[in-house]
Amino acid sequence: MQVIFLIIIGIAAGFVATRLMKVEADPITTIAVGILGALIGGAVLRFLLVLTGVAAGFIGAVLGAILLIWLWRVLTDKG
DSSP states (O other), rough: HHHHHHHHHHHHHHHHHHHHHHHHOOOHHHHHHHHHHHHHHHHHHHHHHHHHHHHHHHHHHHHHHHHHHHHHHHHHHOO
8 A cells, every 4th residue: 555655646746846847757757756756755754854853852942942032032021
């Protein structure tokens, strides 16, 4: 079932990518580019998530703290 899903996503991704990059390609090439792109993109994303799992949580915590400080300043500023 995952292979069928990958093929469907790959077809859509190939179509969108070739249009965004303004590439004239036949349907077979478009499908192949989309499927290979889905495989490569999925692998890279999984790798980055493994590497940045803790770092992403830290970055999220810092961004949340920055937002809270900004909100606190806005709400307590009388001038």
